[in-house]
Amino acid sequence: MNIHQVIVVGAGPVGLLCALDLARQGVQxxxxxxxxxxxxxxxxxxxxPPTLEMLAPLGVTDAMMQIGLKxxxxxxxxxxxxxxxEWDxxxxxxxxxxxxxxxxxxxRLTPILLEKLTAYSNAQVxxxxxxxxxxxxxxxxxxRVKHQEQEVELLAQWVIGADGGKSPVRKSAGIEFDGYTWPERYSVVSTTHDFSHLxxxxxxxxxxxxxxxxxxRxxxxxxxGLWRMTIPVGQAHTDEEVLDPQYANSVFQRVLQTPADVVYPIVHQSVYRVHQRVANRFRSERVLLAGDSAHVNNPLGGFGLNSGIHDAMNLSDKLARVIVQGESCELLNLYERQRKSVNMEYVQEISIKNKHNLEEADPKIRQERFAQLRKINASExxxxxxxxVSSMINSIKKANSIC
Ligand SMILES: Cc1cc2nc3c(=O)[nH]c(=O)nc-3n(C[C@H](O)[C@H](O)[C@H](O)COP(=O)(O)OP(=O)(O)OC[C@H]3O[C@@H](n4cnc5c(N)ncnc54)[C@H](O)[C@@H]3O)c2cc1C
Known part of the structure; x- marks a missing residue:
């Protein structure tokens, strides 16, 4: 039976990027x-910024800039x-x-990655x-893979689990996912209403x-474009209530202090559960985890996918060195040390702090925080x-300093 050099499970952004960067380096x-x-x-x-820097050599950043918003x-x-x-x-x-x-x-990122990946004859999706x-x-x-109700077996030298937070790969490899789930859910709502004039x-x-x-925006x-808002939703409301456009409208009216007859045209709505969890290992022998399969966090700060992309680029570089250049598998333990450490110390810690800051109820602590932000902002x-820190530049420096 043919043995694949690498099987990547999951064609989300992290899986496709791992595959693209491996294919670019000659890995099948x-x-x-x-x-x-x-x-x-x-x-x-x-x-x-560090994510855009990493994706630039693959031609992905240019493609993103053509359709993205700076x-x-x-x-x-x-x-x-x-x-x-205001942070300039x-x-x-x-x-x-x-x-x-x-x-x-x-x-809109995943089709860019897929198109670039399928140009390689050593890649298959x-x-x-x-x-x-x-x-x-x-x-x-x-x-073991199921396709059209048939079970088939595939062999690989290495497997990357990039199969999201519920990761069947992580579970099959017996890796624990330590952490917790927040009691509240988050709702994401998009409207065509323009908030820039406010x-x-x-x-x-x-x-x-x-x-x-x-x-x-x-x-x-x-x-x-569209304006998107992310809001917390308490346990008093069912998903069905939250997905009613009237609920989103009442939030917009309260936040923007507009009268009850102002209607915001709602284009998309969804509700998510939110977690803070990190896999206790990112490697189990020939199985490696990247992206949400390895770590999940609340979205405040926008660290989730960015850190998944940082995993993908770190891992594909080291795995290609092992496969193509015959370097030691020890390198893959360095991947775990670098990426797990920064996820724990940076992504988890700061996303939790961001959440606490936004929801702080003590008036004294709130005022102290405002004063601190103004003071930080006043000095170059x-x-x-x-x-x-907030742009993740320091997290990459920290990861690279770990040996
Ligand atoms: C409300 C919200 C807002 C967010 N905003 C941001 C943000 O602004 N910035 C940011 O960086 N991050 C953000 N995130 C986090 C981000 O969306 C995730 O980190 C990202 O999707 C992870 O990508 P991934 O490729 O690891 O996993 P996924 O995108 O979950 O992809 C996993 C893939 O694996 C596939 N799969 C699953 N099981 C199997 C199986 N058994 N066999 C084969 N395939 C399988 C799935 O179908 C899927 O295609 C946000 C998250 C939420 C909930």
């Missing part, structure tokens, strides 16, 4: 995807106090060639192929003890430091 790779095509996913939408300035706001601080990322121009956030819908289990030997991994930047985080909101199919040195 096969992607298995449960669905019959790439999925329409309204989740991630913000890309940070966001050089974002805001910290409060529902009662209004604007607290041009101060990072000596730190990165991309001193801005790029907004692009996740489901099998849609409607469901991973159902694996067993490992010292030489290879045996993967003074909102294309990305704004609005704190409030009862109803914080994260706003993003998304490119959609072209100007003026502290503003740059703050943006080096």
């Amino acid at each position: 790779v096969c992607v298995l995807e449960l669905e019959h095509s790439t999925t329409l996913d309204l989740r991630a939408g913000t890309f940070h 966001v050089p300035v974002w805001q910290s706001r409060d529902l009662q106090e209004g604007l607290i601080a 990322m041009s101060i990072l121009q000596d730190d990165t060639p991309y001193p801005f956030r790029l907004h692009l819908e996740q489901h 099998l849609f409607s192929h469901e991973f159902i289990g694996l067993t490992q030997s010292p030489e290879h991994v045996s993967v 003074g909102y930047a294309d990305n704004a985080y609005v704190s409030d003890p009862e109803q914080w909101v994260a706003f993003f 998304m490119p959609d199919l072209g100007p003026p 040195t502290s503003r740059r430091e703050y943006l080096l």
